Amino acid sequence: MFASLAERLQETFKKLRGKGRLTESDVNEALREVRLALLEADVNFKVVKDFIARIKERAVGQELLASLNPAQHVIKIVHEELTTLMGGSNSRINLAPKPPTVVMMVGLNGAGKTTTSAKLANLMRKQGRRPLMVAADVYRPAAIKQLEVLGGQLNLPVFSMGDQLEPVAIGLAAVESAAGAGRDMVIIDTAGRQEVNEELMAELENMKETIKPHEILLVVDAMTGQAAVSVAETFNSRLGLDGVVLTKLDGDTRGGAALSVRSVTGKPIKFVGVGEKLDALEPFHPERMAERILGMGDMLTLIEKAQENFNADQMAKMQKKLRSMEFTLEDFLDQLNQVKKLGPIEQVLSMIPGLGGNKKLKDLKVDEKELVFAEAIIKSMTPAERSDPERVLNGSRKRRIAKGSGTTVQEINRLLKQFEQTKKMMKQFIDMEKSLKKGGKML
Ligand code: GDP
Numbered sequence: 291m292f293a294s295l296a297e298r299l300q301e302t303f304k305k306l307r308g309k310g311r312l313t314e315s316d317v318n319e320a321l322r323e324v325r326l327a328l329l330e331a332d333v334n335f336k337v338v339k340d341f342i343a344r345i346k347e348r349a350v351g352q353e354l355l356a357s358l359n360p361a362q363h364v365i366k367i368v369h370e371e372l373t374t375l376m377g378g379s380n381s382r383i384n385l386a387p388k389p390p391t392v393v394m395m396v397g398l399n400g401a402g403k404t405t406t407s408a409k410l411a412n413l414m415r416k417q418g419r420r421p422l423m424v425a426a427d428v429y430r431p432a433a434i435k436q437l438e439v440l441g442g443q444l445n446l447p448v449f450s451m452g453d454q455l456e457p458v459a460i461g462l463a464a465v466e467s468a469a470g471a472g473r474d475m476v477i478i479d480t481a482g483r484q485e486v487n488e489e490l491m492a493e494l495e496n497m498k499e500t501i502k503p504h505e506i507l508l509v510v511d512a513m514t515g516q517a518a519v520s521v522a523e524t525f526n527s528r529l530g531l532d533g534v535v536l537t538k539l540d541g542d543t544r545g546g547a548a549l550s551v552r553s554v555t556g557k558p559i560k561f562v563g564v565g566e567k568l569d570a571l572e573p574f575h576p577e578r579m580a581e582r583i584l585g586m587g588d589m590l591t592l593i594e595k596a597q598e599n600f601n602a603d604q605m606a607k608m609q610k611k612l613r614s615m616e617f618t619l620e621d622f623l624d625q626l627n628q629v630k631k632l633g634p635i636e637q638v639l640s641m642i643p644g645l646g647g648n649k650k651l652k653d654l655k656v657d658e659k660e661l662v663f664a665e666a667i668i669k670s671m672t673p674a675e676r677s678d679p680e681r682v683l684n685g686s687r688k689r690r691i692a693k694g695s696g697t698t699v700q701e702i703n704r705l706l707k708q709f710e711q712t713k714k715m716m717k718q719f720i721d722m723e724k725s726l727k728k729g730g731k732m733l
Contacts (some may be wrong), residue, residue, distance in 0.1 A: 292331070292543070292544070292545040292548075292582070292583050293542075294330070294331070294544065295327055295328070295330070295331040295544060295545050295583060296582070296583050296584070296585060298323070298326075298327035298330070299324060299327055299368075299583060299584060299585075300584065300585040302320050302323040302324060302327070303320070303361065303364070303365050303368075303584070303585075305320070306320050306361040306364060306365075307361040307362075309361065311360065312360040312361060312364070314350050317346075317349050317350055317364060318346075318350075320364065321342055321345060321346055321349070324342065324345075324368065325338055325342050328341070328549070330544070331544040331545045331546050331549065332515040332516055332544045332545070332546025332547070333545075333546045333549045333550050334516060334519060334546070334550040334553070334554055337375070337549065337550045337553045337554065340553075341371060341375055344371055345364075345367055345368060345371050348367050348371075349363075349364050349367050365584060368584065369580050369581065369584055372549075372576075372579075372580035372583060372584070373576045373577045373580045374576075375549060375552065375553055375576075376548065376549060376552055376559065376574075376576035376579055376580065377552040377558040377559060377574075377576045381533060381558040381560050381574075382560070382573075383414075383504075383505050383532075383533075383560070384504045384505045384532060385504065386504045389469070389474035389475070390422070390465065390468040390469060390473055390474050390475055390476045391419075391474065391475045391476070391504050391505065392465055392475075392476045392478070392501060392502070392503040392504050392505070393410070393475065393476065393477045393478065393503060393504070393505045393506075393507060394461075394478050394480060394494075394497065394498065394501070394503040394505070394506045394507070395407045395410070395477060395478060395479050395480060395507055395509060395535075396480050396482070396494055396506060396507070396508050396509070396525060396529065396531075397482050397508055397509035397510060397521075397525075398482045398483060398484065398485060398486065398510075398521060399430050399482040399483060399484055400511065401482070401509045401510050401511045401537060402509055402511060402535075402537035402538065402563055403427070403479060403480075403482055403509040404427060404430075404433050404436050404437050404440070404479050405440070405537075405563070405566070405568075406509045406535050406537060406561075406563055406571065407423055407437065407440075407477050407478075407479040408423065408437065408440035408441065408443075408444060408446075408568055409563065409568050409569070409570065409571035410477055410507075410535075410561070410571060411423050411441075411444065411446050411475075411477050412444050412446070412568050412569060412571070413561075413569075413571050413573075414475055414477075415444075415446065419474055419475045420472060420473050420474050420475065421446060421473065421474075421475040421476070421477055422446075422447050422448075422449055422464065422467075422468050422471065422473035422475070422476050422477070423437055423440075423441055423446060423447070423448045423449065423477050423479065424448070424449045424450075424460065424461060424464040424476060424477065424478040424479060425437040425438065425448055425449065425450035425460070425479055426457040426460045426461050426464075426478050426479055426480050426481060427457070427479050427480060427481045427482065428452075428453040428454075428455070428456075428457055428460070428481050429453075429481045429482075429483070430481065430482065433479065433481075434450050434452070434453060437450070437479055438450060440568065443568060444568060447471070447473070449463075449464040449467060451463060457478075457480055457481050457493065457497060458493070458496055458497045458500050458501065461478050461480075461497060461500075461501045462500060462501060464476055464478065465501060478501075478503070480494060480497065481493070486521060486524050486525075491524075491525075491528045491529075494528070494529055495528060495529065498529055505532045505533070506529055506530070506531050506532050507531070507532065507533050507534070507535050507560065507561075508521075508522055508525045508526070508529075508531050508533075508534050508535070509534075509535045509537060510522055510534060510535070510536060510537070510547065510551075511536075511537055511538050512536040512537060512538050512539045512541070512543040512545075512547045512548060512562075513538045513541050513542070513543050514547070515543075515544060515546045515547055516546060516547070516550070518536070518547040518551070519546075519547055519550045519551055519554050519555070522534055522551050522554070522555045522557070523554060523555055526555045526556075526557055531555070531557045532557070532560075533557055533558050533559065533560035533561075534551050534555070534557055534558070534559045534560065535559070535560060535561045535562070535563065535571075536548055536551070536559050536561075536562045536563065536574070537562070537563035538563060539562045539563060539564050540563070540564040540565045540570070545583070548562070548579070552576075558574075559574045559576075560573065560574055561573055561574055562574050618676050618677045619668045619671065619676045619677075619679060619709060620668060620676055622664075622668075622708075622709045622712055622713075623664055623665055623668050663695070663697050663701055663705070664705050666695035666696060666697060667691060667692075667695045667697055667701065667702055667705055668705075669695070670690075670691045670694035670695040671691055675687065675691070679706055679709070680706075680710075683702075683706070685699075688702050688703075
């Protein structure tokens with residue numbers, strides 16, 4: 291996500307870092323590039339203009355002159371302003387003073403509303419809530435069935451009354467049934483339309499008045515760029531949104547919507563969809579996103595994901611091994627299998643500081659086939675080779691292993707490189723975690 295924006299900004303700042311002292315014209319040149327990069331990323335024109343003006347004011351003034359490392363300082367300012375642009379601190383769902391909390395999911399067809407309803411239910415359950423999903427999208431063929439299937443996959447209940455009743459009637463009945471069924475959150479998948487029209491808005495307004503939801507979340511497709519922002523503007527002016535969910539941020543989106551929604555509508559992005567799977571919904575953290583865009587990585591999200599996916603025992607064992615430098619190739623294989631659970635490996639690696647903008651990432655791709663190779667290679671090694679490959683493995687041993695595993699010396703070298711990278715990354719990971727536990731701050 292944001293690959294080309296991130297690449298361009300990082301390139302700009304690299305140039306800036308290369309200079310010892312910064313003149314006003316260096317800063318202006320860098321900001322011109324930032325401006326172009328943002329426009330190319332499809333960020334709203336006015337948003338870009340204000341953004342650059344704010345940075346300029348801070349970067350060219352006293353603040354910069356007084357700083358010891360001017361390039362770092364400019365990056366810090368851009369980071370702060372990007373964070374503010376995307377919404378300041380992180381937002382949560384408004385909870386009802388007395389359960390159930392009612393969440394109304396609204397949006398146009400195809401934005402990902404039904405999928406997101408299920409993803410949100412899944413996420414809320416992980417946070418200890420007991421959600422009930424409500425199939426009130428009565429106009430899109432198959433939407434009800436879709437939600438029921440997703441509910442089945444998640445093993446979470448779905449309330450439906452077919453497609454003959456008004457969405458508002460279905461919503462009301464669902465809310466009434468929730469308490470009795472021991473559900474403390476009701477997530478209503480409302481009906482969308484192909485495009486914004488009066489009928490849709492009137493229907494949703496009516497639903498809002500009758501059901502009085504605690505939270506109205508608009509689901510928009512990030513891939514549609516500025517169109518997503520204008521949809522958000524319209525929905526917000528009619529319904530008064532509480533927040534926005536940007537979907538398909540895993541795709542080839544240029545990021546413009548993510549950077550403009552807050553500023554144009556005044557409403558925060560609360561969650562982002564980053565894949566088709568039901569666990570691919572993440573709380574949106576503006577600060578972390580800004581870090582990712584600027585190539586500072588996103589260790590916090592990675593650590594949270596790891597904690598969700600690895601069990602505590604495994605983590606503790608691995609940490610002990612790393613600390614005592616006993617992390618071997620066998621552990622590495624284990625690790626590869628674990629890391630796969632975090633999501634596509636490129637996505638995981640892009641969250642690591644310093645690796646995000648790294649073109650060499652391509653070498654680090656792990657796919658199923660490579661895992662099979664890795665296993666074969668490691669199994670063809672002697673215990674001594676496995677525990678200290680760097681010292682023990684020479685050319686003739688590598689040729690023997692290649693023969694034994696049906697691979698090539700090149701593939702063995704690549705695996706060893708990945709092993710070293712992983713070791714480094716795990717160490718970084720653990721150091722970060724330690725400093726977090728101590729209440730330290732990232733970066
Ligand atoms: P609705 O009409 O708004 O209810 O849209 P759906 O929930 O049916 O989603 C439309 C399509 O978008 C489906 O194929 C979803 O799998 C896909 N989709 C939804 N969210 C995401 C996401 O975050 N990433 C990706 N890649 N696809 C998504």
